[in-house]
Amino acid sequence: MIDLGFVVAPAPDLLRLLAVPVFGWAAWRDVKSRRVPNKTWLPLLALGLLALVWQAASLHATGGYRWQLFVRQVAISLGLVVPLAYAFWWIGGFGGADAKALMVLAVLFPAFPSYFLAGGAEYPLVQTRIGVFSFSILTNAVLVAAAYPLALALYNAVRGRFSSAMAVGLERPLSAVLTAHGQLLERPDGLTRRGLDLDALRMYLRWRGLALADLRERPEHYRDPATLPADPNPPTDGAVGAVSPVPDAAGDADHAAATAASHDPGETDGGTPRDDAAYDDPWGAAAFLDAIDGSAYGTTPEDLRDGLDVLAQEETVWISPGIPFIVPLFAGLLVSLVYGDLLFSLLGALGLV
Known part of the structure; x- marks a missing residue:
């Protein structure tokens, strides 16, 4: 002793x-x-x-x-x-x-x-x-x-945020998405217990060399897999602090405006609006996952497509805090x-x- x-x-x-x-x-x-x-x-x-x-x-x-x-x-x-x-x-x-x-x-x-x-x-x-x-x-x-x-549900209830996801997530503004960890709890058809991993989202955006503001400015354009870069950037591991080829800020208007200068929002290079049904691989999701080494935290092409569809339209989203x-x-x-x-x-x- x-x-x-x-x-x-x-x-x-x-x-x-x-x-x-x-x-x-x-x-x-x-x-x-x-x-x-x-x-x-x-x-x-x-x-x-x-x-x-x-x-x-x-x-x-x-x-x-x-x-x-x-x-x-x-x-x-x-x-x-x-x-x-x-x-x-x-x-x-x-x-x-x-x-x-x-x-x-x-x-x-x-x-x-x-x-x-x-x-x-x-x-x-x-x-x-x-x-x-x-x-x-x-x-x-x-x-x-x-x-x-239980603590999370109480926190949301006190703030009047009642939802089937209130015990597993927080409603956050879009600007918080790219500096948060966890998963998106929304799909285009409603809430889900397991959506797009936010680290995988950062990997995808860095691989394409885009800010989220670009996708929100011209979603129909970037759904076309023909817009995928011929020489993609390293996707990193999706960490918030990783060096990115473009700004990560969801509201980077200057970057979005510069990228969109030669196109009308919602149009492809040919000037004709198109929807997902026109593409074999909307958003180039499968191409991205095939191109990277390893797995993007278990993300499937469907997870990535659904998450991008939500983020292209919504101003606030439900996110799982993902406490390790x-x-x-x-x-x-x-x-x-x-x-x-x-x-x-x-x-x-x-x-x-």
């Missing part, structure tokens, strides 16, 4: 606390840019392995029940939580950063840590019988994530360190454990 004056804890558990601010930074970074560098996880993994070996060596020296229990906890954490994280990523329920974060937590916190604050209080307050801390972090994160739609799971995962970590296992406490209050 190490006594720091305000907290007393085993050395491996104090070492593990170094990971907490890093997870906070990763959650903030994922919200802002939807990108967490891979190099974030290797030092945390090394930290977790160091703490794991340190704790294992200390317990093995004493032997007995505590050593056997720790071995079981590590086996469950690595044998259940790690494959679970991979499975959720594989089926599309997690992003890559979410899965890596949970895998690292499985190594960092296989067993409940123990912290004694000045005054004698021991944290976490509520521990489970099995004592697999990484699993408690996961269940706490799920409970936090489950509360998010690493955010409730970080909240679950904090709750676990202070309170303990919320689900175990709830089941206990109901007399189920």
Whole structure:
């Protein structure tokens, strides 16, 4: 045990606390840019392995029940939580950063840590019988994530924005689309739970070298796949901060006016308005997806076409904020360190454990 004056804890558990601010930074970074560098996880993994070996060596020296229990906890954490994280990523329920974060937590916190604050209080307050801390972090994160739609619905209700999407999205002005992450929750025929990914939209616009204002100014023109560039730009990965060949601002009137100078709005090069039925590939959606390396976040040509049709006409749209799971995962970590296992406490209050 190490006594720091305000907290007393085993050395491996104090070492593990170094990971907490890093997870906070990763959650903030994922919200802002939807990108967490891979190099974030290797030092945390090394930290977790160091703490794991340190704790294992200390317990093995004493032997007995505590050593056997720790071995079981590590086996469950690595044998259940790690494959679970991979499975959720594989089926599309997690992003890559979410899965890596949970895998690292499985190594960092296989067993409940123990912290004694000045005054004698021991944290976490509520521990489970099995004592697999990484699993408690996961269940706490799920409970936090489950509360998010309720908060979102209340937020929209207070502002009088009633819709079938009010528990999963926000109504935003068009100017916010290209600086937001998430998905468009609208199609031409109404609301949807899964629409165009906004990162994929940015990729498409950068690939064509257009601003969204161009498409809104002359939608019938740009629906024609014959207007696709002969030498497209790199699409980037769709990140908001990526360098773009054209302005991203939805209201960049100067750029739109310069592009449209030689054409009337709503006309093709031949001067004859045409609709989607005249094209095999409206907006060049399929051509774009075929041309880029990899997948545009699971976007289909239909998703892209429907999203562009909506954005070409509407002034406000419903967008899913797309909060990455690493955010409730970080909240679950904090709750676990202070309170303990919320689900175990709830089941206990109901007399189920």
